[in-house]
Amino acid sequence: MTTGDAVARLVREEGPRVLATLIRVTGNIELAEDVMQDAVVRALETWPRDGVPGNPRGWLLVTARHRAIDLVRRRARGTAKEAEAMAMTDPPPEPVEVVRDDLLRLVFTCCHPALSLEAQVALALRTLGGLSTAEVARALLVPEATMAKRLTRAKRKIVQARIPYRVPAADELPARLAGVAATIYLIFNEGYAAGAGADLVRTALTVEAVRLARLLAELMPDEPTVLGLLALLLLQNSRRGARLDADGRPVLLADQDRGRWNAVEIREGVERVGQALRRTPDRPDAYVVQAAIAACHALAPSPAATNWDAVVSWYDVLLTVQDTSVIRLNRAVAVAERDGPAAGLTLVDAISGLTAYPWWHATRAELLLRLGRGEEAREAYGQALAAGMSEPQARHLRDRLATC
Amino acid sequence: MPTYIALTYTADVDWTRPEYAEETKEYIAFGQAAADVLRGGHALYPTATATTVRVPDGKGGEVVTSDGPYTETKEALTGFYLLECADLDEAVAVAAKIPAAWNGTVEIRPVITF
Numbered sequence: 001m002t003t004g005d006a007v008a009r010l011v012r013e014e015g016p017r018v019l020a021t022l023i024r025v026t027g028n029i030e031l032a033e034d035v036m037q038d039a040v041v042r043a044l045e046t047w048p049r050d051g052v053p054g055n056p057r058g059w060l061l062v063t064a065r066h067r068a069i070d071l072v073r074r075r076a077r078g079t080a081k082e083a084e085a086m087a088m089t090d091p092p093p094e095p096v097e098v099v100r101d102d103l104l105r106l107v108f109t110c111c112h113p114a115l116s117l118e119a120q121v122a123l124a125l126r127t128l129g130g131l132s133t134a135e136v137a138r139a140l141l142v143p144e145a146t147m148a149k150r151l152t153r154a155k156r157k158i159v160q161a162r163i164p165y166r167v168p169a170a171d172e173l174p175a176r177l178a179g180v181a182a183t184i185y186l187i188f189n190e191g192y193a194a195g196a197g198a199d200l201v202r203t204a205l206t207v208e209a210v211r212l213a214r215l216l217a218e219l220m221p222d223e224p225t226v227l228g229l230l231a232l233l234l235l236q237n238s239r240r241g242a243r244l245d246a247d248g249r250p251v252l253l254a255d256q257d258r259g260r261w262n263a264v265e266i267r268e269g270v271e272r273v274g275q276a277l278r279r280t281p282d283r284p285d286a287y288v289v290q291a292a293i294a295a296c297h298a299l300a301p302s303p304a305a306t307n308w309d310a311v312v313s314w315y316d317v318l319l320t321v322q323d324t325s326v327i328r329l330n331r332a333v334a335v336a337e338r339d340g341p342a343a344g345l346t347l348v349d350a351i352s353g354l355t356a357y358p359w360w361h362a363t364r365a366e367l368l369l370r371l372g373r374g375e376e377a378r379e380a381y382g383q384a385l386a387a388g389m390s391e392p393q394a395r396h397l398r399d400r401l402a403t404c
Numbered sequence: 405m406p407t408y409i410a411l412t413y414t415a416d417v418d419w420t421r422p423e424y425a426e427e428t429k430e431y432i433a434f435g436q437a438a439a440d441v442l443r444g445g446h447a448l449y450p451t452a453t454a455t456t457v458r459v460p461d462g463k464g465g466e467v468v469t470s471d472g473p474y475t476e477t478k479e480a481l482t483g484f485y486l487l488e489c490a491d492l493d494e495a496v497a498v499a500a501k502i503p504a505a506w507n508g509t510v511e512i513r514p515v516i517t518f
Contacts, residue, residue, distance in 0.1 A: 114492055161514045162406050164491040 003048045010056055011040050015130040016215075018060045020102035023165060026068050029109070030155050033127070035071065039064035057099075103128075104219045105165045111180040112163045119154035120183045121190075126151055128215065129208045138201045139208075140190065174225075181229045181287060184212045188233050206237055217272075227276035228288030234269035235294035238262040249392040254303040266298045289318040308338035325354050333363060341370040358387035362397060369404060378404045407443060407515040408487045408495040413479040414508030419447045430503040431483075438487070438498055445485030479508050486515070 015036065022032035039060045053059040110123040118140075125136045137147035157163065168176040191205025213230040220226050242256040273295045276288040293314045300306035315331035328351050336344020345367040354360035365380035381401040385394055417424055428447075435442060451474060458468045485502065489495040492512070499510045 112492075114496070161512075162491040164493050168493075 004044070007044060007047045007052065010052065011043055011060070012130045014057045014060055015040065016106070016128050017099050017103055018057055018064065019127060020106040021061060021099060022064055022068065023106060023109075024102050025065065026072070027165075029127075029158050030152075031068060031071065032064075033155070035064040035067040036060075038067045100219055101167070103215070104167050107180055107216065107219070108167055108176060109158060109163060109165050111176075111183045112158075113176070113179055114161065114163055115154055115157065117183065117186065119150060119157075120179075121187055122147060122150050123154050124183055124212060125187065125205075125208060128212055131208070135201055138199055139205050141202070177220075177223060177225050180216065181225050184209050184216070184229060185233075185287075187212065188236070192236065206233075206240070209233055210237060222279055224276045224280045224285045224288050227272050227279065228285050228291045231269045231272035231276060231291035232287050232294060234265045234272065235291060235298050238265035238269060238298060249395060252396075253297060258301065261298065270295045270299065284317055284321060286318065286322045289314055289321065293318070303337075306337065308334055312338055325351050326357070326359075329354065329357075329360055329363060336367055336370075341367040345371065356387060358384045358389045361387060365397075366400070369400070374404045405488050405490060407517065408489060408492075408499075408512050409515055410445075410485045410487055410495070410499045410502060411481055411511045411513070412483045412485075412502060412504035412508065413511065414482045414504050415478065416450050416452075416480040417482060418450045419482075420449075427503065427507075434502055435485075438485075438501065441487050441489055441494075441498055443486040443488050445483065447483040448481065450482075451480045482508075487512075 018039075019032055019036050022036055023029050026032050026035075042063055043056075043060060047053070047056075107124075107128060110127055111120045115123070122136055122140070125131045125139065126133065131139070133148050133151060134144050136151075137144040140147070142150070167173075187205050188209035191203050191207070191209065194202040194205070210230070210233050213226070213233050216226045217230045238261050239253075239256060241262065242258070242260040243251055245251050269291065273288065273291045276285070276291065280288055293311055296307055296311045296314065311334040312331060315327065315334055318327055319331065329348065332344050332347035332351070335347055345364065348360065348364050348367065351360065361380050361384035365377045365384060368374075368377035368380055378401060381397055381404065385397055385401075389397075417427075419428055431447070435445070451472070454472055456470045456473055458470075459465045460468055482504070487495055487498050489498060492514075495512050499505060499512050502510050504510050
């Protein structure tokens with residue numbers, strides 16, 4: 001790695017923290033980004049030549065602050081706003097916990113419910129993830145000009161509508177934290193769904209999401225939602241190497257080569273589930289429970305050796321916090337594995353409202369096939385295919401249909 | 405402190421008619437409860453009283469007035485409040501207590517002070 005690369009990486013790692021403090025100090029996210037950009041350019045110019053300063057974060061902050069003071073003074077010459085600039089010359093306190101709180105405030109600002117979900121995702125990647133506008137645009141399959149406009153509009157709204165830069169009070173925290181988690185989960189799914197052959201920037205969204213979840217876990221180490229989210233992302237990501245075959249077709253969980261699952265991510269994911277469960281009050285968090293289910297799969301050496309009893313129990317818990325037909329369907333699948341296809345089919349048939357959902361038909365078909373009811377299975381496969389799905393998924397169902 | 409306007413969109417109603425007296429009382433109660441941050445506001449006559457004014461030929465040109473607008477949507481602009489709040493979160497908390505929030509929609513916009 002060249003010095004330039006090392007400097008670029010260091011700048012990217014420190015960037016969000018410095019930016020978070022700058023936003024607090026200047027009270028203006030756009031100004032903070034502008035002066036941060038200037039400081040980054042200067043760092044990339046001078047550090048490779050003169051060496052990295054002893055306190056890179058402090059260097060970036062001081063350089064950006066000087067620039068901000070310059071700018072505000074120039075804009076506010078002769079007006080009362082000069083006081084604002086003067087207030088900024090006081091050196092900001094920089095102990096670890098202040099920087100931590102600044103970052104946390106930035107997290108909640110970027111994921112404020114008054115911003116559209118797409119704006120939240122873009123802002124999180126840009127300001128918290130430190131990606132460039134071009135990278136965010138490519139990752140989300142949006143033209144760069146559109147993304148630049150989206151980011152500008154979101155930042156303007158933060159400034160003009162005064163979206164506060166603070167950590168929500170205890171009574172609003174659960175709802176707001178759920179919003180932050182949903183944004184990070186959405187980023188993960190964007191990358192996860194991109195599949196093989198997609199732009200690397202796009203698939204790297206899973207890595208970004210894990211990074212953001214990890215950052216959040218560092219900032220709020222006692223929140224079960226946060227620990228559960230991180231665990232769930234790690235456990236889902238651990239299957240990355242096994243979930244597509246050589247032709248890029250999805251491989252079912254049961255057929256995946258478990259030797260290709262990432263053991264390091266599984267170990268950490270399982271550990272995080274444990275931490276989350278120990279901190280879980282009477283009402284469990286949906287992310288924690290989903291992570292617990294993922295952990296049951298991750299820990300099983302083979303599909304047959306899966307602890308289906310535990311999986312079914314976790315689905316029972318999940319239904320107490322989030323009762324949806326799709327979760328009922330997933331539970332029925334686990335029951336079929338534990339008690340046989342007949343028991344599973346009874347439960348699947350009892351779920352209403354999923355006739356437009358291809359996986360309800362596909363699950364019925366699979367269970368009918370296992371029960372030797374070929375004709376009914378064929379019919380159900382046909383209904384699943386008619387309900388519509390992606391081509392690789394349809395190919396898998398057609399293969400199954402051929403065995404009926 | 406920034407000022408926000410809270411625009412209430414509800415079914416197109418005539419607040420002067422007796423059948424809306426109960427609902428009007430709810431708005432008055434809100435006004436009293438939010439007196440600290442309220443900087444003005446009014447209920448509006450129904451959209452049937454609205455007139456649209458345009459000067460299509462440019463400044464100084466002929467004035468064209470027309471009846472309406474009537475929109476196809478179920479919700480019409482029926483009133484507004486001016487709120488002086490510290491930030492958007494506070495404005496949202498106040499707006500959530502306006503009866504229109506459960507009878508329709510409340511739109512909050514920051515007001516520019518030149």
